[in-house]
Amino acid sequence: MTSKKGDKKHTGSSPALSQEPIATGSDTQACNATVTAVIDLEANNVTGIEDEEKVDVPNVKMTSKKGDKSTTGSSPALSQEPIATGSDTQACSNKGVGSILTDLEMAETLVANLTLEDLEDQATNILPRQSERKGDQGPDIATNSGLLPVVDLAPFFTGDESGMARATEAMHEACHTLGFFRAVNHGVPTGLMARALELSAKFFALPDKEKVKVRPVEGSQAPLVAGYGLHPPHLVDREANEECYAKLTELGLLIQDILNDCMGLPPGFLKNYNNDRSLDVMVALRYLPSTDEGEIGLSEHEDGSCISFVFQDGVGGLEVLKDGQWIPAEPVPGSIIINIGDILRVLNNNKFKSATHRVVRKPVHRHSFGFFWSVHGDKWVEPLPEFTANIGEAPHFRGFQYNDYMQQFMKSRTHPQSRPEDAFSVAHYAI
Numbered sequence: 001m002t003s004k005k006g007d008k009k010h011t012g013s014s015p016a017l018s019q020e021p022i023a024t025g026s027d028t029q030a031c032n033a034t035v036t037a038v039i040d041l042e043a044n045n046v047t048g049i050e051d052e053e054k055v056d057v058p059n060v061k062m063t064s065k066k067g068d069k070s071t072t073g074s075s076p077a078l079s080q081e082p083i084a085t086g087s088d089t090q091a092c093s094n095k096g097v098g099s100i101l102t103d104l105e106m107a108e109t110l111v112a113n114l115t116l117e118d119l120e121d122q123a124t125n126i127l128p129r130q131s132e133r134k135g136d137q138g139p140d141i142a143t144n145s146g147l148l149p150v151v152d153l154a155p156f157f158t159g160d161e162s163g164m165a166r167a168t169e170a171m172h173e174a175c176h177t178l179g180f181f182r183a184v185n186h187g188v189p190t191g192l193m194a195r196a197l198e199l200s201a202k203f204f205a206l207p208d209k210e211k212v213k214v215r216p217v218e219g220s221q222a223p224l225v226a227g228y229g230l231h232p233p234h235l236v237d238r239e240a241n242e243e244c245y246a247k248l249t250e251l252g253l254l255i256q257d258i259l260n261d262c263m264g265l266p267p268g269f270l271k272n273y274n275n276d277r278s279l280d281v282m283v284a285l286r287y288l289p290s291t292d293e294g295e296i297g298l299s300e301h302e303d304g305s306c307i308s309f310v311f312q313d314g315v316g317g318l319e320v321l322k323d324g325q326w327i328p329a330e331p332v333p334g335s336i337i338i339n340i341g342d343i344l345r346v347l348n349n350n351k352f353k354s355a356t357h358r359v360v361r362k363p364v365h366r367h368s369f370g371f372f373w374s375v376h377g378d379k380w381v382e383p384l385p386e387f388t389a390n391i392g393e394a395p396h397f398r399g400f401q402y403n404d405y406m407q408q409f410m411k412s413r414t415h416p417q418s419r420p421e422d423a424f425s426v427a428h429y430a431i
C-alpha cells in the first residue's frame with residue numbers, strides 16, 4: 001500500500017460544485033442529510049486492508065481497520081476520480097434528492113439483511129460520548145482556548161447588546177487578521193456534535209465490505225466513483241445528523257448576520273444576497289493515522305465556500321497559515337471553528353482573509369465535520385460597491401458566476417496540477 005506524503009495544494013472540501021447538485025450521492029430526508037463518502041478503493045486496496053488491528057483513539061482502545069493511506073485531499077462530494085487516498089468522507093446536503101433516492105434504495109436493499117446488532121458489533125464504539133470522555137467536562141474556554149481568537153456568541157442568545165457589540169468587534173478583528181476564529185456558546189449543543197462524531201466514527205469503523213455496500217450505484221450522478229453514497233440506514237441516527245445540520249444552518253444565519261454588521265453592510269444585505277441554502281453541505285471526515293511525522297491528511301487549501309464551520313474530536317491536526325507559520329486550531333470541546341471562505345473574501349474585496357489551512361495526520365484516527373455555507377450556483381460574485389466604487393477603491397477581483405468558479409474548483413481537485421502553485425484558486429479572478 002502506498003503512502004502519499006505530498007502537501008499538494010487543493011481548494012478545500014467545500015463541495016458546492018456545479019449545476020449538478022453537489023452531494024448528489026448524499027442525501028436523504030429532512031436535511032436530506034446523508035452521506036457521500038470518499039474512499040479511494042483502488043488506492044486503498046480494500047481487500048488488502050487487514051481487520052483487527054488495535055488502534056488507539058482518544059481515551060479508548062478500539063478495533064479498527066489497518067492501513068496507512070495518507071491523503072492528499074479529503075474533499076468529499078467532489079471527485080470524479082479517486083483523489084482522497086486515506087481519508088473517508090461523508091456529506092450531508094440538502095439538495096439533490098432525485099439521484100439520491102436511487103442510492104438510498106440501493107443502500108436500503110444492500111444493508112437490509114444486516115441487523116443493527118450486526119452493525120453495532122462490527123463497529124466498535126470508538127468514540128465515547130463527550131460526557132464520558134476524560135477531561136471533556138464541557139468547554140473550558142478561559143484556560144483552553146488555544147491560539148485562535150475566541151468569539152463568545154452567548155450575547156446573541158441573551159440579547160445583551162454590549163456583549164453583542166463586543167462579539168461583533170472580536171469577529172471583525174479575527175476575520176480581518178486571520179480569517180479563522182473559534183466560536184463558543186454558539187447554540188449547537190455539545191452533545192449533538194459529540195453524537196454526530198460518534199456516529200460518524202461508528203460508520204467509518206465498519207469493515208470496508210460493509211461500507212462499500214453503500215457506494216453510489218454505477219452510473220449514478222453522485223460525484224464520487226469511489227465512496228459511500230449514503231449512511232447505512234440501519235446504522236445511522238439520521239435525526240442526530242439532521243438536527244446537527246439544522247442547528248448549523250441556524251448558526252450560519254447568525255454568523256452571516258454578524259458578518260454583515262462587521263462589513264458595515266445595510267442590515268439584512270447578506271441574508272438577501274445569499275438566500276438560497278441548496279448548496280450548503282455537511283461533511284463527515286475521517287483521517288487515517290499517520291505513519292510518519294508530519295504527514296498531511298488534508299493538503300493546504302482555502303475554502304471555496306462563503307463561510308465554513310468545523311467541529312472535531314480530540315485528536316487535533318487542523319492548522320491555519322499565518323505569516324508563514326502554521327497555527328494549530330486545537331480541539332476545544334464544544335467549540336466550533338469558523339473560517340471565511342473565498343466567496344466572502346471576494347465580496348468584501350480582500351477585507352477579510354480566506355486563510356490557507358490544512359490537516360496534519362496524527363498517530364490515531366481523527367474525525368471531524370465540516371459545514372460549508374455556500375451561495376446559489378447562479379449567483380454573480382464580485383466585490384461589492386461598498387468595498388470598491390463607494391470608497392474609491394479598485395476591485396481586486398473580476399466577477400464570476402459561482403457555478404463557473406465551482407466547475408474549475410472541481411476540475412482542479414479531480415485533475416490536480418503537478419505544481420501546487422498552478423492549482424485553481426480564487427486568485428484566478430484577481431485583477
Ligand SMILES: O=C(O)CCC(=O)C(=O)O
Pocket residue numbers: 012013014075285298303310312318357358359368369370
Ligand atoms: O477536518 C478539518 O478539520 C478541516 C477540513 C477542511 O478544511 C475542509 O474540509 O475544507
Ligand SMILES: [Fe+2]
Pocket residue numbers: 012013014301302303308357
Ligand atoms: Fe477547509
